[in-house]
Amino acid sequence: MCHASRRGPIKWRSSLKNTIYDVLQSKTEWVETESETDWDFFWADKGWIHHELDKLHLADWQRINHFPNHYELTRKDLLIKNLKRAKRQLEKEERHAEAAQYNFFPLTYVVPSEYRMFVEEFKRSGGVWIMKPIGKAQGQGIFLFNKLSQVGEKGNGMGGRKRRTNRESGTEESQGRPGGHFSRRSRDGGKEERPETYLAQRYLEAPYLVGGKKFDLRIYALVTSYNPLRIFLHRSGFARFTNTRYSTRKEDITNTYMHLTNVAIQKHAPGFDSQKGMKWSIRSLRTYITTKHGEAAAAELFHAIQNIIIRALLAVQPAMINDKHCFELYGYDVMIDANLKPWLIEVNASPSLTASDRADWVLKTAMLEDLLDIVDLEGRREGGKVELRLGGFDLIWDGGPVMRFDKPTSLPRCG
Numbered sequence: 001m002c003h004a005s006r007r008g009p010i011k012w013r014s015s016l017k018n019t020i021y022d023v024l025q026s027k028t029e030w031v032e033t034e035s036e037t038d039w040d041f042f043w044a045d046k047g048w049i050h051h052e053l054d055k056l057h058l059a060d061w062q063r064i065n066h067f068p069n070h071y072e073l074t075r076k077d078l079l080i081k082n083l084k085r086a087k088r089q090l091e092k093e094e095r096h097a098e099a100a101q102y103n104f105f106p107l108t109y110v111v112p113s114e115y116r117m118f119v120e121e122f123k124r125s126g127g128v129w130i131m132k133p134i135g136k137a138q139g140q141g142i143f144l145f146n147k148l149s150q151v152g153e154k155g156n157g158m159g160g161r162k163r164r165t166n167r168e169s170g171t172e173e174s175q176g177r178p179g180g181h182f183s184r185r186s187r188d189g190g191k192e193e194r195p196e197t198y199l200a201q202r203y204l205e206a207p208y209l210v211g212g213k214k215f216d217l218r219i220y221a222l223v224t225s226y227n228p229l230r231i232f233l234h235r236s237g238f239a240r241f242t243n244t245r246y247s248t249r250k251e252d253i254t255n256t257y258m259h260l261t262n263v264a265i266q267k268h269a270p271g272f273d274s275q276k277g278m279k280w281s282i283r284s285l286r287t288y289i290t291t292k293h294g295e296a297a298a299a300e301l302f303h304a305i306q307n308i309i310i311r312a313l314l315a316v317q318p319a320m321i322n323d324k325h326c327f328e329l330y331g332y333d334v335m336i337d338a339n340l341k342p343w344l345i346e347v348n349a350s351p352s353l354t355a356s357d358r359a360d361w362v363l364k365t366a367m368l369e370d371l372l373d374i375v376d377l378e379g380r381r382e383g384g385k386v387e388l389r390l391g392g393f394d395l396i397w398d399g400g401p402v403m404r405f406d407k408p409t410s411l412p413r414c415g
Contacts, residue, residue, distance in 0.1 A: 086311075128205055223328050226320040301336065370390060
């Protein structure tokens with residue numbers, strides 16, 4: 001990294017006032033600034049990236065926390081598009097063994113644009129599906145269904161149903177006309193706006209359960225370059241559990257407290273106690289799986305999770321704008337099924353850095369300290385040397401695989 005033209009203490013900005021702000025403030029030799037342009041390090045929100053980054057000419061040493069078109073990975077529909085494209089390209093190149101490895105995302109259709117294909121598949125195979133709006137987070141707007149009438153007989157042009165969650169039962173209730181979830185009225189009640197885009201995905205009906213409860217994993221990956229692709233995986237992730245025991249009974253299909261692991265939803269569940277612990281560390285989960293299924297099965301699972309992280313980034317690499325000023329911390333959400341197969345649910349460009357408790361604060365501040373060491377604003381590493389392990393991060397891909405174990409995984413091993 002070139003620091004020749006930068007003088008004085010490192011000047012930083014942050015759009016967020018959570019753990020990243022705490023970590024930056026703890027750098028006693030660094031100085032906070034409110035300047036729009038005169039900064040060395042900026043932890044920006046996505047809105048600023050979309051509207052302001054292109055207007056600036058950044059100096060060599062300036063660093064910012066998002067790539068310009070990160071949404072190729074982190075917008076639900078674009079992620080699926082890129083994964084499908086990568087698989088097709090591998091098949092076209094007759095690399096069929098590698099193409100077959102892109103089997104870690106559920107059968108998915110973008111609606112309303114692929115509504116007819118979705119309906120054909122639904123009528124052929126049935127089952128439970130999950131509908132997710134592409135532009136929302138924290139579980140907002142997500143619902144499960146096992147009948148087309150719960151979605152609308154048309155994917156376009158129908159009056160939308162308002163849905164609200166009954167906080168006592170966790171079930172969703174519909175208001176207004178039955179039918180489509182795709183159309184939105186303009187704010188003045190006049191002409192309908194462009195239909196809202198959803199993903200219709202086959203629901204994973206047989207998730208791996210712990211104590212009868214469903215969970216997903218939040219795993220952190222840091223990308224410092226897309227050309228060459230350089231990926232660091234953090235060893236401290238966690239599992240997020242539901243508050244309610246899992247059931248496949250048809251009458252429970254609308255119980256969001258049973259099916260959705262988002263903390264923003266679970267904190268409203270009856271009997272929710274933030275002190276009881278709705279989270280496990282990745283290490284605790286791996287210990288549990290090792291005890292139940294053996295070390296080999298646990299190693300295979302976490303190796304597969306690492307490969308999901310790598311393959312998703314390889315899939316979007318051709319579409320990404322590589323900017324030397326940018327790095328990005330991604331929050332991968334992964335679910336494990338009853339056969340110990342991992343599935344990619346989504347990737348977050350702004351994983352929550354707000355601490356839910358003291359242990360969460362310790363985890364996130366330590367991770368961000370390690371991240372700043374890798375970004376290396378102070379130029380401590382000679383010649384931009386990349387280390388295999390730095391704090392809690394392990395380098396897992398550097399223009400190619402980084403082989404560190406027989407079955408490489410930097411996610412924690414027992415012992």
